[in-house]
Amino acid sequence: MTRKTSDQLRSARWFAPDDFRSFGHRSRAMQMGYDHADWQGRPVIAIVNTWSDIGNCHSHFRQRAEEVKRGVLQAGGFPIELPALSLAESFVKPTTMLYRNLLAIETEELLRSHPVDGAVLMGGCDKTTPGLLMGALSMGLPCIYLPAGPMLRGNWKGTTLGSGSDAFKYWDERRAGHISQAQWMEIEGGIARSAGTCMVMGTAATMMGITEALGLTLPGASSIPAVDANHQRMATACGRRIVDMVWEDLTPAGLLTRRSFENAITVAMAEGCSTNAIIHLVAMSRRAGAQCAVSLDDFDAFSRKVPVIANIRPSGDRYLMEDFYYAGGMRALMKRLAEGGLLHLDAMTVTGATLGANLEGAEVHDEDVIRPLSNPIYREGALAVLRGNLAPDGCVIKPSACSPHLLTHTGPALVFDDYPSLKKAIDDPDLDVTKDHVLVLRNAGPQGGPGMPEWGMVPIPTKLVKQGVRDMVRISDARMSGTSYGACVLHVAPEAYVGGNLALVKTGDPITVDVPSRRIHLHVGDEELARRRAAWTPPPRRFERGYGWMFSRHIRQADTGCDFDYLETGFGAPTGEPAIY
Structure with missing residues (x-):
């Protein structure tokens, strides 16, 4: 292997030359108490x-x-x-x-x-x-x-707590009336130690x-x-x-x-x-x-x-x-x-x-924590990508963390245009919802959120929580926390905010999620979708200035990683080294 020499170091461009600019670099480093021996070579x-x-x-x-x-x-x-x-x-x-x-x-x-x-x-x-x-x-x-x-590990009354996952679980139990305020505060103090x-x-x-x-x-x-x-x-x-x-x-x-x-x-x-x-x-x-x-x-x-x-x-x-x-x-x-x-x-x-x-010498010390390939906890990988007329560029679900009976499901949509309205409706005891509904949250994607917040684990309506429901199908153009679980379909692309078909869904429309077939389908005909699209009005831009203005004009969709277009490799010639005068 060929090794660099000290004169080939990038930092030598700043410190090594015998010129006025490098004099300034060295003297200012010495101002902080450093000496030539700290950087030389x-x-x-x-x-x-x-x-x-x-x-x-x-x-x-x-x-x-x-x-x-x-x-x-x-x-x-x-x-x-x-x-x-x-x-x-x-x-x-x-x-x-x-x-x-x-x-x-x-x-x-x-x-x-x-x-x-x-x-x-x-x-x-x-x-x-x-x-x-x-x-x-x-x-x-x-x-x-x-x-x-x-x-x-977190701890509460001898029970091991996992951040996020147990917070969601016990919050539902509190909403159902099974956990008191005092107990909730004990969990609050024991979950992150x-x-x-x-x-x-x-x-x-x-x-x-x-x-x-x-x-x-x-x-x-x-x-x-x-x-x-x-x-x-x-x-x-x-x-x-x-x-x-x-x-x-x-x-x-x-x-x-x-x-x-x-x-x-x-x-x-x-x-x-x-x-x-x-x-x-x-x-x-x-x-x-x-x-x-x-x-x-x-x-x-x-x-x-x-x-x-x-x-x-x-x-x-x-x-x-x-x-x-x-x-x-x-x-x-x-x-x-x-x-x-x-x-x-x-x-x-x-x-x-x-x-x-x-990896030489690596060993498994507990076969229940790190399972053999012949005895996995889930026989396919953690994620699945679904496509269909509701998400032509794809969407994502984590089947290993959702209820098996919901991996194939058809139900009527219950649509929310933004998170505040969803949050308000979820606790309404008169909300017209059943466990078979498909909860839809839109305008929560890269531009719509803005920034694609972790709103995708839509809460189960309190009415259903009290009936014992702990999972149902939820679809959004948002993300969810990695600590979350449930039958949540996420990252719908294109997002509703830019005119993806998620923007055209109406409450009552039947939606099918079929994970084994990697399919998601809105049961609305193409002609009707075209009529809805003609009537759709793009929402106003979120930002008029600053970083948000730049973000909203250059952010890419979820299926391509949500990077800025001008930062991806191949957008333009690589940036060279800074000039040192």
């Missing part, structure tokens, strides 16, 4: 940190950044921490998805504009993983991803696992609990490894191929992934180049051959991410898949070795 490593005072999942990142710096210094590099948008999932409104691409822009431009040679990307909560990686892939510097890791991401197989855990499958983390990094001492050591190891990656010039372009993304889809299916995985992985693959791009059809094809073997809620019935880690974690799950011939073991990783080499 050393790779400069950006630590892109999504910590903030309100980023609950990343509350340990202030300390982890120091541990990364330790590793960088141990390996002879010069660490600089660059704060980035935190995207605190629980607090940012209307949705962090509105800002995923903003984080991608920020990451790309942070790396481009600063004197850095490589980067450690610190993320984990839902949109930070794809946002950081999309930006880093577009920039093309050596990078390694440091996943936040899941929080510890430490730093780290949701400890179910939600979007955070899904995306961290996918990133390991892509080969962009250290082996086993994605499933270490956030507060485990192994996580601290992993952070320091990331700092050491990125320095070597710079010398080796090991960039994403030198690692990622179509086979890498196929491995990621395989792992997504086997881990019982969040539906959000489709949007994010499609967007990431398109940033990596046309030769890497995957589509909805790829997800559906892999779902038919890869079983769910991670028995983690919400697809699983019992365990959480802490249990998954003790059972062997992601390396053990991928070892199982490799033994079944389901992975491309020649795919390269940030270690400089192949995926196959990284």
Whole structure:
């Protein structure tokens, strides 16, 4: 392997020349207490940190950044921490998805504009993983991803709680009158007990696992609990490894191929992934180049051959991410898949070795948590892609987490044009609804939301909850949390806000959802749909200025990953290095 020399470092353009501009760079670095020995002949490593005072999942990142710096210094590099948008999932409104691409822009431009040679990307909560990686892939510097890791198990009166999933479950029980206010407050204080991401197989855990499958983390990094001492050591190891990656010039372009993304889809299916995985992985693959791009059809094809073997809620019935880690974690799950011939073991990783080499010695320690391929919790993959006149560009359902009797269902639509009206109607005791209805929420997609909020797990009407109903078919152009469950059809494309057929549905129209046949159908004739379309009026634009104005004009639909059109690979010539005058 040919290694770079110090004069070939990108940062040397800033620090090495004997000219006036570089004098300014050096003197200003010395203003902060650094000396020539800190940067001279050393790779400069950006630590892109999504910590903030309100980023609950990343509350340990202030300390982890120091541990990364330790590793960088141990390996002879010069660490600089660059704060980035935190995207605190629980607090940012209307949705962090509105800002995923903003984080991608920020990451790309942070790396481009600063004197850095490589980067450690610190993320984990839902949109930070794809946002950081999309930006880093577009920039093309050596990078390694440091996943936040899941929080510890929740607890209430000796019962294990899983974030999100149990919140939804117990909220329905409270609405049904089975849980008191005092009990609800006890659950509130016991469901999130430490730093780290949701400890179910939600979007955070899904995306961290996918990133390991892509080969962009250290082996086993994605499933270490956030507060485990192994996580601290992993952070320091990331700092050491990125320095070597710079010398080796090991960039994403030198690692990622179509086979890498196929491995990621395989792992997504086997881990019982969040539906959000489709949007994010499609967007990431398109940033990596046309030769890497995957589509909805790829997800559906892999779902038919890869079983769910991670028995983690919400697809699983019992365990959480802490249990998954003790059972062997992601390396053990991928070892199982490799033994079944389901992975491309020649795919390269940030270690400089192949995926196959990284899996040597991996073991499963609990066969109920990480099931054998012959005894999965669900025989097909976690997701299915449906198409039909209601979603000609596709929509998504998570069959592994919905009631089996609803996988084939026909019922009358009950339509809501926006979330506030839905929320108001759901608690109406006189709402004209039965368990056979199909609840439809529209104008909640990429533009309509705006930002495609996680409104897709439409609440069961209180009237039905009190009758014991806990699942029914729901259809929307929104997303849902990866911690959610139920017969929810999501990501309908094109969305209603831009004139997709979802905009033409009327209350009472029969709708069929047929997961085995991968079909969704609105039982309304083409002539009637044409009449409705002629009478349809496009809604007014959401934004008149600012980031939202830019977002609404450049956001793509869910089936292509919701990236901005001008950020995708192939939109224009690559951006060159900044001029240094």
